[in-house]
Each structure stands twice: as structure tokens, then as C-alpha cells.
Amino acid sequence: MTIDVLIFGPAASAAGSDRLRVRFADGESPSAGEVLAALAREHPDVGFALGGARLAVNQAFAAAETRIVAGDEVALIALVGGG
Amino acid sequence: MTIDVLIFGPAASAAGSDRLRVRFADGESPSAGEVLAALAREHPDVGFALGGARLAVNQAFAAAETRIVAGDEVALIALVGGG
Amino acid sequence: MTVLARIVGGAVTPACEAGVFARGEGIGAAVRFEGIVRRMEGEREIVALDYQTYDPMAERRLKELAGEIAARHGLRGIAAIHGRGRVAVGEVSFVLWVAAAHRAEALAAVEEFIDRLKRDVPIWKIPVWK
Amino acid sequence: MTVLARIVGGAVTPACEAGVFARGEGIGAAVRFEGIVRRMEGEREIVALDYQTYDPMAERRLKELAGEIAARHGLRGIAAIHGRGRVAVGEVSFVLWVAAAHRAEALAAVEEFIDRLKRDVPIWKIPVWK
Numbered sequence: 001m002t003i004d005v006l007i008f009g010p011a012a013s014a015a016g017s018d019r020l021r022v023r024f025a026d027g028e029s030p031s032a033g034e035v036l037a038a039l040a041r042e043h044p045d046v047g048f049a050l051g052g053a054r055l056a057v058n059q060a061f062a063a064a065e066t067r068i069v070a071g072d073e074v075a076l077i078a079l080v081g082g083g
Numbered sequence: 084m085t086i087d088v089l090i091f092g093p094a095a096s097a098a099g100s101d102r103l104r105v106r107f108a109d110g111e112s113p114s115a116g117e118v119l120a121a122l123a124r125e126h127p128d129v130g131f132a133l134g135g136a137r138l139a140v141n142q143a144f145a146a147a148e149t150r151i152v153a154g155d156e157v158a159l160i161a162l163v164g165g166g
Numbered sequence: 167m168t169v170l171a172r173i174v175g176g177a178v179t180p181a182c183e184a185g186v187f188a189r190g191e192g193i194g195a196a197v198r199f200e201g202i203v204r205r206m207e208g209e210r211e212i213v214a215l216d217y218q219t220y221d222p223m224a225e226r227r228l229k230e231l232a233g234e235i236a237a238r239h240g241l242r243g244i245a246a247i248h249g250r251g252r253v254a255v256g257e258v259s260f261v262l263w264v265a266a267a268h269r270a271e272a273l274a275a276v277e278e279f280i281d282r283l284k285r286d287v288p289i290w291k292i293p294v295w296k
Numbered sequence: 297m298t299v300l301a302r303i304v305g306g307a308v309t310p311a312c313e314a315g316v317f318a319r320g321e322g323i324g325a326a327v328r329f330e331g332i333v334r335r336m337e338g339e340r341e342i343v344a345l346d347y348q349t350y351d352p353m354a355e356r357r358l359k360e361l362a363g364e365i366a367a368r369h370g371l372r373g374i375a376a377i378h379g380r381g382r383v384a385v386g387e388v389s390f391v392l393w394v395a396a397a398h399r400a401e402a403l404a405a406v407e408e409f410i411d412r413l414k415r416d417v418p419i420w421k422i423p424v425w426k
Binding site: 008010012013034040056059060061075077079080081082083 | 318331347348350352353354356378389390410411414415416418419420421422
Binding site: 095104139143 | 199201217223224226248259260280283284285286287289291292
């Protein structure tokens with residue numbers, strides 16, 4: 001299973017892209033926490049953005065244990081700075 | 084020497100007047116603190132307004148030891164409530 | 167840096183504020199505080215507040231206070247406008263406008279200004295009961 | 297009680313605020329906070345900030361946050377308007393308006409809203425360097 005994680009702001013600038021792909025074994029349904037760990041492992045260029053980062057799944061903040069299934073919209077919410 | 088102390092707000096409402104007279108021996112030049120004490124003694128109807136009250140002499144807050152002389156404009160600044 | 171303080175007859179209206187709130191390039195946060203007369207004063211209903219001011223000391227103290235707060239918080243601008251006389255329920259009795267580089271000092275300045283206003287400026291309010 | 301939250305294209309202009317800030321009899325204090333883009337970002341000069349929003353989550357979170365803050369502080373009204381896309385130096389990127397019975401809760405609500413905005417709402421700003 002591959003998951004495309006939407007990224008924004010400084011993370012997107014650093015990655016030069018608006019999404020990052022992470023890979024899991026087929027049939028696996030990773031948790032939000034596991035996706036964050038995979039991002040850190042597979043995409044060190046956005047490591048600076050991962051302290052305090054949260055995942056949104058289908059446009060809502062997800063707890064670390066939330067399972068992600070095919071078709072979910074997954075986004076990295078990190079380094080926000082409204083105002 | 085008599086001093087007319089200008090009063091305002093709740094103190095003026097309670098006294099039914101816009102000034103209160105306090106008396107000192109002729110030739111005496113009382114301090115602001117002495118005027119406050121005289122107000123408390125001679126005008127118990129405004130006693131409720133004297134906690135934390137200050138005198139203004141010639142439109143500026145006066146220290147307790149400031150001497151008051153004939154012709155000074157003296158005002159009781161108590162229970163203010165702007166805003 | 168603009169420091170403005172003024173006492174106006176009656177309520178503070180939009181016209182009183184015309185041209186008061188300057189813009190400047192270092193300003194990152196601007197706060198406008200508005201005090202409005204409420205119908206209930208404790209348990210009793212009022213129709214207005216009569217604001218009594220000791221003139222000209224009230225306006226001078228207002229201005230001194232604005233200058234002090236501006237200096238202490240490093241503001242880029244401050245303006246305080248207070249009503250005198252009758253201000254009806256629903257009308258604006260007081261407007262404070264503060265501009266600063268960042269929001270922290272702007273909000274702290276508003277808070278401190280109003281605290282000091284309620285201690286140090288010779289303005290009184292007298293309820294006009296219904 | 298009015299709770300309003302909205303994300304608009306570009307800077308927040310006076311037209312975006314038209315009709316937003318209701319009056320009500322219990323309101324004794326109203327605060328309007330305005331965030332403005334400054335020329336200097338640290339030591340470097342910018343011409344604008346590009347605000348990126350994750351839609352529609354950003355507007356929904358903004359609205360949820362407004363509702364939470366209104367409930368916690370017992371507000372009489374709250375409105376938050378945030379810009380999206382390019383906001384030039386000197387333009388307004390964010391407006392928050394809060395109405396309450398007393399100033400203490402109005403100011404506390406403004407402070408808490410902005411703290412939370414900077415943690416919990418998916419909006420990012422990207423400097424456009426000169």
C-alpha cells in the first residue's frame with residue numbers, strides 16, 4: 001500500500017512538491033503515527049517539519065492510532081502559521 | 084483658611100453638591116493629606132468615597148505632603164470609572 | 167509614532183475616529199477596543215450613562231497615559247477617545263486603538279491602558295435609571 | 297450569538313467585514329484585532345506573504361475554533377476572517393472581532409483565539425522575498 005501525504009508551506013517548499021509518498025506492506029493498514037514515522041524515515045528533507053506535526057485524515061486531525069485505509073485523504077499539518 | 088474641594092461622580096451625588104468646604108486655622112497651609120483627613124472628619128456623607136482617594140491640586144495629582152495655598156484649585160479624585 | 171487622546175461631547179461616533187488610525191510599515195498588529203453602554207447596571211435597567219469629566223485634567227491625563235503606555239510597550243501608534251456627557255445604551259463611550267509590531271505588545275497595551283484609565287483618569291459615570 | 301468564520305481570496309478588505317459585526321444589548325466590550333503584513337521578515341525584506349490554506353479543513357477549523365472560544369468565554373459574538381493567497385506588505389491578512397459583556401473576557405478570547413489559530417488551523421505563510 002502506498003499513501004500520498006499532502007504537504008504544505010515550508011515542508012512543501014523544502015520537498016519541492018505538494019505531496020510525499022510513503023510505502024507499507026500490501027494488506028497493511030497503517031496508523032497515523034506509523035505514517036508520521038515513515039515520513040521521518042523515508043523523507044529526511046522534511047524532518048525539520050515533523051516536530052509537533054499531526055496528520056489530518058479526510059480533513060480532520062487524526063489521533064496517532066487512527067488506521068488509514070485506501071482512499072483516505074491524508075495531509076501533514078505542520079508548521080502552520082496563520083494570522 | 085477655607086478650601087472648597089471640587090467633587091464629582093458618586094461623591095457629588097451623595098453630597099448633593101459639586102464642592103465641599105473644609106476649614107483650617109488662619110495662616111495654616113494644610114497639606115493634601117490633611118485636606119483628605121478634614122474631608123473625612125467634616126463630611127461623613129462622602130466617607131464611602133475616600134478609600135484610595137487622591138487630591139488633585141491645580142489639575143494634577145498631588146502627593147500627600149503637598150502644601151495647599153490660597154487660590155489653588157483642589158479636587159477630590161475618587162471612584163473614577165472611565166471606559 | 168502617533169499619540170492621540172481626546173474627549174468628545176456625547177458618544178464616540180465613527181466621525182470622531184476619522185483619520186485617527188494611521189498606518190505604518192512596521193505595524194503587524196492593530197487592535198481597536200470599544201466600550202459600549204449596556205442596558206443592565208447590576209440588577210437595574212438604565213437608559214444611559216452620564217460621563218462626567220474633570221476638565222482639562224481628564225484629557226491631559228488621558229494623553230499622558232497614552233504616551234506612557236506607548237513608550238512602555240514600544241507601540242507604533244495609540245489613540246484614545248472618550249465620551250463626555252450622556253451616552254445612551256448601545257452607544258460607544260470609549261474607543262482605544264493601538265498599533266504595534268506584534269500582537270503580544272498590542273494586547274498587553276490595551277489591557278494596561280484600560281486598567282490605568284479606571285484608576286488614574288478623572289472621569290466618572292453616573293447611571294441614568296430607567 | 298453570532299459565530300462567523302470565513303476565508304477570503306487575497307487580503308481582508310473592509311468589504312469582507314460588511315455586516316459581520318452585529319450589535320446587541322448585552323455587549324459592553326468589542327475588540328477588533330487586525331493582523332497586517334510587515335515589510336521585514338527577520339532581517340530580510342519581503343513584498344508579500346502567500347497564505348496557503350488546506351481547504352475546506354482550514355475554514356471548518358476556523359469556525360470550530362470560533363465556536364469553542366465563544367463558548368468558553370461566554371462571548372456575545374465572534375467573527376474571524378482570514379486571507380488566502382497573496383497579501384502584500386501593509387495589507388490585512390487576518391481580522392478577528394469579538395464581543396462580550398465585559399472587556400476581560402473579550403481580551404482573553406482574542407489572545408486565546410490567536411494562540412490556537414497558530415497551532416490548530418491549517419494555514420501556512422510563505423514569504424515572497426523582495
